[in-house]
Amino acid sequence: MxxxxxxxxxxxxxxxxxxxxxxxxxxxxxxxxxxxxxNGGAFEAEGAYAGAFGRTLFDDRSSEDGSLTIVFPAERIGDIPSQSLMHIISQPDGHEYIATVTAGPFCEPDGLSATAPQLVVTAVRGHRSMPRHHGRLQATIIGEKTSKGIIPARLRPRPNSPVHLVSSSDVSSILNLSGEIRLGLLNGHDDVQICVDSKKKSVLPRHSAHIGTTGGGKSTGVGRAIYEFQKAGICVIVFDVEGEYTALNKATDNAEMGEVLSQRGLREDGVANTHVYRLVGTAAANEGHPSSHEFTLQFDQISPFAFAEIMDLSDPQNERLIQTYEIAKQLMRELEIFPTKADERGVLDIDEFDSGWPRMKLEDLRYLISGIIAIAEQTSEGEPQFRASQFYGHWDKAKKRICSYFGGGEASQETDKKSKDKPEKLRISHPISWKALMAKISRLQRLQIFDRGTQHAIDYKTMLAAGRVNIIDLSDVENMDVRNLAIAEMLRGFLAQQQVAYDAAVKAETTPLMTNVIIEEAHEFLSARRIQKMPTLRDQLMKIAKRGRKRYLGLTFVTQSPNDLPDDVLGLVNNWIVYKVDEATIRRLKSYIPNSDDSLWGLVRSLGPGQALVSFTHMRRPVIGAIDPSPAQLLMTE
Known part of the structure; x- marks a missing residue:
């Protein structure tokens, strides 16, 4: 049947x-x-359970310290965005914990495995039946909440403890996101701003990094930071190698940026008090800027050892440079160029690993090197024709100094009238190496960027002022050695002036000037490949970084190639804004950014333009945020 x-x-x-x-x-x-x-109506939770959205589960053998599993009704899954903060009231001991979502939320069927055959068959056959299910997530404990604030957690929440969502109004205080410098919005919380307190010495004087691939939003994020720094009264110096920031004085004309700004209640606006500087003889990226200045490099401000490293001199060339430098110092003393009687006391304080010999010019070296080559090859008895040198017109004295230095003595070039012997041969070896050094220095000098007079000298005192934005336009400097020489000299000058300003503030018992130096394309200046061969420059940078931080001068490194930066530089960084980067970069940065768990790096892998991982020293943990775009105009080159 x-x-x-x-x-x-x-x-x-x-x-x-x-x-x-x-x-x-x-x-x-x-x-x-x-x-x-x-019997009292529908069931309502009481006490700590009232208003809870979920409960903690038991631990199992796969559980990890600081992590726990939370389950909750299916209808609450849409209420828990990524990075949500939770308040857990452990029962029955009453300890209170703050935790954050690090995985999930996920959907799980009640009483069944998610891969149970009946569920798989139902889905494959296209049936619309939906079993009862619930939500599950993994959370990481941030700390224990006490009357004194949030402290490191000593215990774990008990199983079946109630879990409450933290309101947006409390998220900012828990994560320490408050301050007057706005960077962007916290992902998942459109009403929570990521901010920085410029008044805390423990935050901005610490060094920072903006890292991300091309197109990730790095430049517009830097533009926003400059705008906010200026409003907060911070002095900003930007080494702009592409000329992107030379139009910051105008409001942005980018429609897409304008739309995003409008959605966030912000407006297009130019950066106030901007001033553009460029090397003499170079073209301006923005010819219409109302405050544009030319500057020249001063050779006597650059350590001869750093100069040799940046110019990538070979060992023989480096040795000959130092030999010429010593002869020049002796001749300057003899000609009373430096030191004069008034300068004698300060001579012992000169550190040539930090700066050059006062009043020495690059043309002085060319003059002497040309003379050394002529003497070695015995090709000419006439004076080298470098009229811009301070030594021109004093060839007799210069020649005696050269001969004396290389072992011939003052009479070595004169024939002994009694013996009629040949003059003693000088120990000037390898003329080819001298000529190679001469070629490099001549090529650099032809750019006419050194020692062009006091009218183009860098006025560090004027540049370092509250709320002033100084943009160093290096976009027309194709020679990377020249660019690096300019950055090295100016960094030293800024630190020296910052020291003066800091000492004056301490004496007057006022708040010191806060200064931030932004180095674009930092990997070109501080290449890991070259920095190992540049110990003097590396030591100078480390000194600037350590001394500057204590004197309210912070460095900001901007790069799309952080793997080209040496460990010494990355180790200086305390504040990070990381846009979308590749896997190799993520592996390297993990060891430098504290409290960054795998869930955060998982989000970094899929960041969109303008989104970034943000980690500053004052924050309780790194967060993922939507960085505000620049309200000012950028001359985009990407």
Whole structure:
């Protein structure tokens, strides 16, 4: 006898399911409702459980310290965005914890595995039936909440403890995101701003890094930072190698940026008090800027050892440079160029690993090197024709100094009248190496960027002022050695002036000037490949970084190639804004950014333009945020 799903056999007769299973009468439902009302109404959680969205689960053998599993009803899954903060009240001990979502939320069926055959078959066959299910997430404990604030957690929440979502108004205070410098919005919380307190010495004087691939939003994020720094009264110096920031004085004309700004309640606006500087003889990226200045490099401000490293001189060339430098110092003393009687006391304080010999010019070296080559090859007895040198017109004295230095003595070039012997041969070896050094210095000098007079000298005192933005336009400097020489000299000058300003503030018992130096394309200046061969420059940078931080001068490194930066530089960084980067960069940065768990790096892998991982020293943990775009105009080169 055949049977169908809608019938059953009883004797010789088929009875339908509807004849056996009948709907409950309406009166039965009313009886249950009356009974519930009589006993206090529908169930409502009490005490710590009131208003909770979920509960903690038991730990198992796969559990990890600081991490726990939370389950909650399916209807609450849409209420828990990534990075949500949770307040857990452990029961029955009453300890309170703050935790954050690090994985999930996920959907799980009640009482079944997510891969149970009946669920798989139902889905594959296209049926619309949905089993009862719940939400699950993994959370990481940030700390324990006490009357004194949030402290490191000593214990774990007990199983079945209630879990509450932290309101947006409390998220900022828990994560320490407050301050007057706005960077952007916290992902998942459109009403929570990521901010920095410029008044805390423990934050901005610490060094920072903006890291991200091309197109990730790095430049517009830097533009926003400059705008906010200026409003906060911070002095900003930007080494702009592409000329992107030379139009910051104007409001942005980018429609897409304008739309994002409008959505966030912000407006297009130019950066106030901007001033653009460029090397003499180079073209301006923005010819229409109202405050544009030319500057020249001063050779006497650059350590000869750093100069040799930046110019990538070979060991023989480096040795010959130092030899020429020593002869120049002796000749300057003899000609009373430096030191004069008034300078004698300060001579012992000169550190040539930090700066050059006062009043020495690059043309002075060319003059002497040309003379040394002529003497070695005995090709000319005439004076080198470098009229811009301070030594020009004093060839007799210069020649004696050269001969004396290389072992011939003052009389070595004169024939002994009694013996009629040949003059003593000077120990000037390898003229080819001298010529190679001469070629490099001449090529640099032809750019005419050194020692061009006091009218183009860098006025560090004027540049370092509260709320002033100094943009160093290096976009027309194609020679990377020249660019690096300019950055090295100016960094030293800024630190020296910052020291003066800091000492004056301490003496006057006022707040010191806060200064931030932004180095674009930092990997070109501080290449890991070259920095190992540049110990003097590396030591100078480390000194600037350590001394500057204590004197309210912070460095900001901007790069799309952080793997080209040496460990020494990355180790200086305390504040990070990391846009989308590749896997190799993530592996390297993990060891430098504190409290950054795998869940955060998982989000970094899929960041969109303008999104970034933000980690500053004052924050309780790194966060993912949507960085505000620049309100000012950028001359985009990407």
């Amino acid at each position: 055949s049977m169908t799903s809608n019938s059953t056999a009883t004797g010789n007769r088929e009875t339908s399911v509807q004849d056996i299973v009948r709907p409950a009468p309406v009166s039965a439902a009313q009886v249950l409702a009356d009974e519930a009302a009589h």
